[in-house]
Amino acid sequence: MSKRVIPDVDLSLLETKRELVLADLKYAIMEFGFFYIVNYENYLDGNIVEALHGQSEKFFELELEEKNKIQMSNSKHFLGYNGLEKENTGGKVDWREQIDFCSTDAVCSETQTIYDNLSGPNQYPSSEKIPLFKKAVKDFFQALDKFSITITKLIFESLNVEQDEYSMYFNLEEDAKNFNKMKIIKYPSQNTLKDLKTEKLTDQGCGAHRDSDFLTYLFDLSQVTALQVQSLDGAWIDVPSRPQSLIVNVGQTLEYLTNGVCLSSIHRVISPKKDYRISIPFFQNVKISSILKPFKMSRSLIYERDERNRLIDQNVSFQFKPRANEPIAKSIFFNRIKSHRDVSQKWYPLELKEIDEKAEKGTKVLDGLEENAELLDKFRDLAKLFGVVNNTITLAIMKTIADIDYEGLLEQVSSLSRKKIKSKELLQLITIWPDFAKFHLNEDGRIIIDTDDASKRFLVNSMYERNDIFREKCEKWYESNKKAKDIPPFDISLLHHKYINSSPRKKNKQAVLLKTPRKSNIELAALELSSKSSIPWDNDPFSSPSKELSVSPFNQMLKRTITKSPIKRPGKIESKAVNESPPVTPLQSPTKIKREGFLDSPSKNKATGSSMLERIRQKETARKLSFVSPEKKRLLFLDSKTPKVLAVLTGLRPDKPHSIEILVERVVNSLSLSLPISDKEARELILNLAVKFPETFVVVKTKLITVLRWKDFDINELAENLANIQSDGYDEFNRI
Ligand SMILES: O=C(O)CCC(=O)C(=O)O
Numbered sequence: 243m244s245k246r247v248i249p250d251v252d253l254s255l256l257e258t259k260r261e262l263v264l265a266d267l268k269y270a271i272m273e274f275g276f277f278y279i280v281n282y283e284n285y286l287d288g289n290i291v292e293a294l295h296g297q298s299e300k301f302f303e304l305e306l307e308e309k310n311k312i313q314m315s316n317s318k319h320f321l322g323y324n325g326l327e328k329e330n331t332g333g334k335v336d337w338r339e340q341i342d343f344c345s346t347d348a349v350c351s352e353t354q355t356i357y358d359n360l361s362g363p364n365q366y367p368s369s370e371k372i373p374l375f376k377k378a379v380k381d382f383f384q385a386l387d388k389f390s391i392t393i394t395k396l397i398f399e400s401l402n403v404e405q406d407e408y409s410m411y412f413n414l415e416e417d418a419k420n421f422n423k424m425k426i427i428k429y430p431s432q433n434t435l436k437d438l439k440t441e442k443l444t445d446q447g448c449g450a451h452r453d454s455d456f457l458t459y460l461f462d463l464s465q466v467t468a469l470q471v472q473s474l475d476g477a478w479i480d481v482p483s484r485p486q487s488l489i490v491n492v493g494q495t496l497e498y499l500t501n502g503v504c505l506s507s508i509h510r511v512i513s514p515k516k517d518y519r520i521s522i523p524f525f526q527n528v529k530i531s532s533i534l535k536p537f538k539m540s541r542s543l544i545y546e547r548d549e550r551n552r553l554i555d556q557n558v559s560f561q562f563k564p565r566a567n568e569p570i571a572k573s574i575f576f577n578r579i580k581s582h583r584d585v586s587q588k589w590y591p592l593e594l595k596e597i598d599e600k601a602e603k604g605t606k607v608l609d610g611l612e613e614n615a616e617l618l619d620k621f622r623d624l625a626k627l628f629g630v631v632n633n634t635i636t637l638a639i640m641k642t643i644a645d646i647d648y649e650g651l652l653e654q655v656s657s658l659s660r661k662k663i664k665s666k667e668l669l670q671l672i673t674i675w676p677d678f679a680k681f682h683l684n685e686d687g688r689i690i691i692d693t694d695d696a697s698k699r700f701l702v703n704s705m706y707e708r709n710d711i712f713r714e715k716c717e718k719w720y721e722s723n724k725k726a727k728d729i730p731p732f733d734i735s736l737l738h739h740k741y742i743n744s745s746p747r748k749k750n751k752q753a754v755l756l757k758t759p760r761k762s763n764i765e766l767a768a769l770e771l772s773s774k775s776s777i778p779w780d781n782d783p784f785s786s787p788s789k790e791l792s793v794s795p796f797n798q799m800l801k802r803t804i805t806k807s808p809i810k811r812p813g814k815i816e817s818k819a820v821n822e823s824p825p826v827t828p829l830q831s832p833t834k835i836k837r838e839g840f841l842d843s844p845s846k847n848k849a850t851g852s853s854m855l856e857r858i859r860q861k862e863t864a865r866k867l868s869f870v871s872p873e874k875k876r877l878l879f880l881d882s883k884t885p886k887v888l889a890v891l892t893g894l895r896p897d898k899p900h901s902i903e904i905l906v907e908r909v910v911n912s913l914s915l916s917l918p919i920s921d922k923e924a925r926e927l928i929l930n931l932a933v934k935f936p937e938t939f940v941v942v943k944t945k946l947i948t949v950l951r952w953k954d955f956d957i958n959e960l961a962e963n964l965a966n967i968q969s970d971g972y973d974e975f976n977r978i
């Protein structure tokens with residue numbers, strides 16, 4: 243994982259291979275939040291950037307006294323120069339000097355609120371000392387204001403967000419002014435810093451943080467690598483300086499607007515060892531009067547987001563959350579107040595006092611927002627856990643009419659999450675969403691989930707929406723309990739109460755047990771397998787004859803076994819590509835076994851009217867249906883991966899032919915984090931789409947190249963159909 247490299251987006255391919263560029267972009271913003279833009283000459287004049295770099299060298303060579311003439315504290319707009327030791331991140335000094343500019347410059351709109359002070363006149367160094375500096379800055383802004391809009395349009399195109407939806411956040415016309423910012427930064431080398439002989443010295447060039455803007459474009463012409471980004475598993479990976487390429491990273495505003503689909507990654511700068519480094523980040527913002535509201539993202543993107551989020555390590559903080567119904571300017575403004583105390587003391591003493599007082603009261607001020615970081619972190623974990631629980635119960639109720647045993651659920655969820663989930667955490671979910679599933683106590687005093695009730699709530703179609711509903715509920719709970727230290731777990735003594743009330747119902751429940759399974763076994767097996775989607779192909783349970791379908795937890799459930807296998811110790815995220823299947827835990831309530839015995843009695847069941855003979859027949863049919871040949875199992879296993887491949891294709895243009903080889907690469911890359919698969923497997927999956935969905939996909943083979951073409955499709959519709967299609971058409975590949 244830590245060896246993974248930051249992806250490239252090659253703009254020279256935009257004219258000829260637009261869909262490839264869009265797919266690269268989508269992959270980069272969703273899986274990394276960081277990427278290089280290469281070959282951008284047609285869209286951005288590299289000379290402008292080089293000119294500014296040259297002027298920046300000259301500026302930093304000026305005497306400190308000269309630089310301090312334009313120090314930031316002169317400006318109530320937070321614009322100007324800051325020398326060393328003026329900025330902190332995470333309570334430590336950032337060893338860098340820098341000058342801040344804004345693109346709106348003197349175009350200062352009428353000041354209606356205090357936040358409008360974010361725009362104002364820039365401060366430039368004396369034109370006698372460096373005559374070309376001001377022009378270089380202005381040219382840079384002009385070029386980047388325009389370039390950033392080009393990239394913005396591509397980003398939204400790659401995510402299928404229509405211009406109508408996002409145009410309110412930007413001035414999209416040519417040469418329109420947006421509120422963008424820029425810094426020119428110099429990081430002294432560790433060697434020179436040593437001479438300072440200060441106790442505060444560390445190698446922190448800039449502490450770990452996430453940018454709160456929309457997108458950041460970083461020019462790093464010194465060619466000194468110092469920037470690092472944290473990958474999903476928490477490892478720091480270098481973002482090397484590369485000639486003729488610029489680094490772009492997703493800010494929290496884009497992450498928020500896309501409902502977490504885009505990833506805003508944590509990054510930091512380590513002071514360079516020998517040589518100083520100059521970098522120029524351009525911070526693109528949305529209109530600062532905007533009140534942000536996330537776009538409705540497509541289901542397939544939400545699915546990909548959730549799959550990715552399952553891999554995120556604990557350290558990555560909760561999603562950025564702007565103040566409800568307040569302009570983004572307020573957040574940016576309070577950020578500035580917090581970061582630049584000397585400016586605030588002079589220009590905004592009351593606001594600074596207010597922030598300090600709040601901080602003292604124990605409420606952390608995060609990104610200028612008044613937030614309870616610890617609680618938000620808990621929600622982040624809880625949202626991940628909910629995803630797993632939601633998935634598990636949904637699949638379980640499709641496979642069984644038996645009640646789900648709480649302890650079994652806990653073990654199952656632990657094994658799928660690859661860490662020990664505490665009962666408390668599961669009960670916290672119920673606090674947040676009490677009606678999510680009905681929990682009861684059974685005759686033995688064990689907690690069970692009433693599957694009858696759950697099946698009404700858990701329609702598989704709404705599985706993704708449930709994750710979103712949960713997030714909304716978290717937000718609501720958080721809004722009214724911001725000061726809470728923790729989320730209280732649901733009080734199980736209340737369950738007892740419920741059981742007594744609902745005990746007459748229990749009798750009917752037994753009748754329900756006679757129902758035949760709600761789904762065909764084929765469908766069930768496919769669903770079951772999709773729950774194992776994070777197991778790499780090499781670990782395919784069907785590749786080795788010794789690993790039978792019965793290893794699956796859900797199959798165990800079907801077999802009504804009560805054997806409990808030990809929980810595997812949770813591994814670190816690095817161990818994602820495990821060499822074995824997750825441990826097996828039965829979900830079914832042990833009490834169910836008793837009921838089966840009861841139901842096997844010769845009497846006719848009152849509720850369903852089925853005789854013992856009928857029940858034996860039903861059982862026999864179910865047994866026959868549950869026999870699946872190893873080849874069929876393999877095909878079903880493949881089917882379980884098809885929705886993911888479809889999700890990747892939704893990011894590409896439907897009206898054009900796509901080379902199979904390029905698609906293979908795309909699928910393998912896009913799924914590399916959530917579902918590592920081989921080229922061979924990806925090819926098989928892609929080609930098979932034309933067999934499975936001949937109405938939608940067609941494979942065309944020419945002498946030189948094999949391509950896939952397809953009509954625009956609804957991923958949910960295809961995924962649903964998938965379960966109904968018999969998986970026996972694979973040898974048709976040979977005919978292609
Ligand atoms: O200078 C760099 O490489 C990164 C700077 C940065 O992340 C920032 O200022 O937000």
Ligand SMILES: [Fe+2]
Binds near residue numbers: 452509
């Ligand atoms: Fe940054």
